[in-house]
Amino acid sequence: MTDRVLAVSWWCQSTTAPWTWTPKAYVGVWAMVAVLLGTYGVAMRRRARTEGLTSRDKRAILWFVLGTLALWVASDWPLGLLGSGYLLSVHTTLYLIYTMVAAPLMVIGIPDWMARRMIDRVRGWGAYRLSTRPWFAVLLLNGVLVFTHIPPVVDAFRASQIGSFALDAMWLVSGMVGWLPIVSPFRGDRVQSPVWKCVYLFVAFGLFPMLPGAFITFSPVPLYRVYELAPRFGDWTPEDDQQLAGALMKVGNVPILWSVIAAVFIKSALEQSRSEQRVGLVDDDGNPVAATPPVPPTPVS
Amino acid sequence: MAIDAPPHPERAPEAPAPRSARGPFALITVAALLVAAVGVIAFLRDDGGDTRPPAPTWRGATVEPARSRPSFTLTGTDGQPYDFAARTAGQLTFLFFGYTNCPDVCPISMATLTQALHDLPGVGAQVVFVTTDPSRDTPERLQEWLGHFEGKVVGLTGTPEQLAAAQQAAGATVAIAEQPDAGGSYTVGHSAAMNVYTPDDLQHLSYPAGTVQSDWMADIPRILAQPGWNGAGSVRVTAAYASPGTGGAGAAYLSVTNTGGDDAIVGITSPDAAAAELHVTSGTTMREATELALPAGATVQLAPGGDHVMLSGLTRELAEGDTITLVVHFREAPATTVQAAVVSYDDLAGRMAQAADAPGGGS
Structure with a gap:
């Protein structure tokens, strides 16, 4: 594929052209970002005019924009192209960005009123309810993870722009579903118990990815034709690249996953502390306060 | 994982759609995941199937x-x-x-x-x-x-x-080589x-x-x-040359080593010539032969001044530096296609002698 053809490409796909640091334009990526931010901005503007924005809405805007930016960075040149056609390790990094960064930020960035309107519009309450069930979210997230890392699937999907887009879209959607039980726009639909939240996060995002990660790391031969036959990127061999990719899949999620788990625990501890303070079980320094017997009224002579 | 969430004021409204509306969605999703799982298992089985008999086809x-x-x-x-x-x-x-x-x-x-x-x-x-x-x-x-x-x-x-x-x-x-670009790269x-x-x-x-x-x-x-490919008991054409041809006729020379049992050259064909005949020389007489014996363990040479392949009806003039395709047919061994290099008649004897001296009779 020549540079001229790449210049009008829609989405990143595998290519036989040697890697260069000359930027390429992917109009599909730009269109996706524009549509996401545009529709989100219009909805927020309408809300601001009619009912005004709460502080929670304003924070949501920040999260959504950050999530969309993460999506953009992962989909556009250079990361998108490197991951689609040159390096499996970047492909794995893209998976992590889609599912562990972009997806949760975008879900957090959707306020409940907006989510309600969106789901109403597509009549998707059934799908939404199912997606908030932890067993289903784990199954979908990791089913997509495994399916989109089967070598023939990757080779086939990455060979075309549509296929490559479909792969990325599956990652984003499965990532959003995976985070719904934790950060659903409707707080009542989230897993409530902090312990169960941590268990869910570990199982959904930490445990299952270890299996394909190990499979990729310890394979004696390169598994993916698309990356094995790609023009070389620097001095990296396909074996080096694949081992790095496997390691990333196994432990690349650790910083995000364990930060979130830690945050869940800290938040839970703080809430518990505040709650105990409210009922007078601890003083301002957190020390237990001995229950004092009620003082009998002083008799008035 | 069964997680019972207490009622919450910000809980999404109960699904207005009847239960049957989400049934197919769940069913389709679970079915898709099952298909994916079967695909994974099939792939893993294929990758690790070293104990199965080899597939009958080659990757090349x-x-x-x-x-x-x-x-x-x-x-x-x-x-x-x-x-x-x-x-x-x-x-x-x-x-x-x-x-x-x-x-x-x-x-x-x-x-x-x-x-x-x-x-x-x-x-x-x-x-x-x-x-x-x-x-x-x-x-x-x-x-x-x-x-x-x-x-x-x-x-x-x-x-x-x-x-x-x-x-x-x-x-x-x-x-x-393609034309160089402005930077001289091509x-x-x-x-x-x-x-x-x-x-x-x-x-x-x-x-x-x-x-x-x-x-x-x-x-x-x-x-x-692969039986027959490991060199044991096989017939090899270790050198093949042709002399420049004029008037639609020419000659080709071979060195053939037989490390197996008795065999024979039973014919030669060429897409570059209408006919290719085996000519054997005895003293001063030359005759067409239907086959040429390849005794076990022997190297047989068709060299200038002796036995040779007579080419007629050449589709093109043969000049030094050209090659001509010959297909050598054996009675036992599989047919072999060789590219015979066209060299001057003066060089032919030396090339064939070199082939005879090479290890294994090779050129």
């Missing part, structure tokens, strides 16, 4: 009839002549024509093959890389570039004429096939660009185990 393309190991002499990276047929005779050999500035096919093809050979301990093989870009691929550059790959790779260069003849001898399309269009010669000195297989390491690792052990 079969060459039928098999071609003879080509004869050409080029210059190695040490500056010394390298006689390909003689130096690689009887060995599993991989021959590739490419160039070191190639952006994709050449480095990838070489890397996948050499890495596979590295991961297959005990497989003795020769890997030979012949440049198609002699002006840029100096012996030093070739040596430096080939050093990036696993194991030892023989790098060969030569004059453009020698390189063209080598490609023709191997049945490859002769490479063409690419070279060349055959992307990896030619595989087995110990019987024949090419039974050719692997296209895009052959990956797992393809090689699956096929190389099978190639070496």
